Amino acid sequence: MHSVFVLALPDTIAFDLATPIEVLGRVRLPDGGPGYRVQVCGSEPMVDAGPLRLAVDHRLDAIESAGTVIVPGRYDPTAPVPAAALDALRAAAAAGTRIASICVGAFTLAAAGLLDHRRATTHWAAADRFRAAFPAVDVDPAVLYVDTGQFVTSAGATAGVDMCLHLVRRDYGAAVAADASRQAVAPLHRDGGQAQFIVRPGPDATAAGLDPVLRWLEVHAYEDLTLAGIAAEAGLSVRTLNRRFHEQTGHTPMQWVTARRIRRAQELLESTDHGVDRIAHLVGFASPAQFRLQFKRLSGVAPQAYRNTFRAQLPSAGSTSA
Template sequence: MHTVFVLALPDTIAFDLATPIEVLGRVRLPDGTPGYRVLVCGTAPTVDAGPLRLAVTHGLDALAGADTVIVPGRYDPTSPVPIAALDALRAAAAAGTRIASICVGTFTLAAAGLLDGRRATTHWAAAERLRAAFPAVRVDPEVLYVDSGQFVTSAGATAGVDMCLHLVRRDYGATIAADASRQAVAALHRDGGQAQFIVPPGPRTAELGLGAVLEWLQVHAYEKLTLADVAAQAGLSVRTLNRRFHEETGRTPMQWVTAVRIRRAQELLEGTDHGVDRIAHLVGFASPAHFRVQFRRLSGVAPQTYRSTFRLRARTAQDASG
């Protein structure tokens, strides 16, 4: 079982703290066993979290046994971080532990020196403060989360949910992540490259809102869709559709369709014995060759490699539970 420690620092944001507890804590493997053991640690037995005071069950020494450490944001992200917490994070990083942050928790990782020279994100409203305070960090304020391997940073509020679901997908594959998204009542298809939703000022605000079209695409993405088909469903011109998609998602409509198709292909690779060519057809690609190119581009590996990897992990988890 994967052990996760959530680091509760003074003045922690309760929502950020609760997000990994709820999302990861509800993950179940195919045999019904939990995918994660989620615990909370801190620098003191109690911690203030806005209007709440929380009891903390573990001290910082517990981080030595963590597979992943998640750092929530604090209401004042620029306030000094306890030295003991910074030392514990550095020690965990040196041991190879995966460390993630939610919202302005990125400031804590940056204060520990873990993000120097790395690309990272945070809540868009705090991005300039992060850049000014830590010039060695390559701040990208436009995405939901950034995964650089050992270190993962996310934007504000619900982007923390997206990041947690991304971690589930990394650890256990798309099928388990899809079930976790249903438990969290969250959309699984928001990947890290999607733009943070920032409402623009003025009269254009009333124009925004592609939710119904995105839901329609989730069902119909596997059909022979053209850009004109999507525009007709949205009741927009192709030009307006492209503009609106870029404003709200940071990508084109057909890039979104491709991402939905690849996510479904991952589930089929994990859960069926269908050949790669058949899966390419089932998820809507005109040719297996194009499917393989797009799968490798979005997943980083070939379809057959993906299948072998997650079937091996499923067998290992089953053997461990038995």
């Protein structure tokens, strides 16, 4: 069983603290046993967590026995970190322990010097403060999480769930991660490189709004679409469409279409007994092979593995190939 310690610092964000406890704590292996033993440690026996006060069962030296340490964010990420906590994180890193952060917990890892000259992420709204405080870190605020091997950082809120499911996949494989995502009622897999949702206010964003073409794509995403055809529907040049799509969604138009098709395929795999090849055709892929490739890239598992994990029990009606 993999040992995980969640580090509770003063003024910790309760949501961030609860995320690994709930997601990893519910992981079950094929034999029914738990995948993780999740515990909370801190430098103080009682820790403020916004409107809550939490009792902490383990002191910082417990980190020495951890396979993974996860550091939640704090309401004021720029507040000084207790020196004992920084020392414990440095010692854990030196021992080879995997260390992860959720949201602005990356500030704590950076304060310990663990992210210098490494790529990392944090909540997009805190990225400028992070850069100013830690110029030696290569911060990328446009992704959900960054895994550099020993150190893993994630963006805010639900990106912490994505990161935890990514850790499960690393530790135990796709099937266990799929079951964990079902327990968490979360998407099976969102790639770490997927863009954070970033609001870009101002007149330019309003003028360049993509709502009409996005509504059109919701209806027509399963048809034989081309980039030129989408641009014509939007009344834009291909170049302008690509630029505005990337500015507002973080993706190209065809990436957005592919993601919408995969989401629809997941619905069909869960709720129908259609064969995988038929589903590939229904959601707009030119070939089943391309569908399988894109489905595994975005979902982390093959279509049949997804079906086996998520579908409701339906009468069998024909075979489905993976």
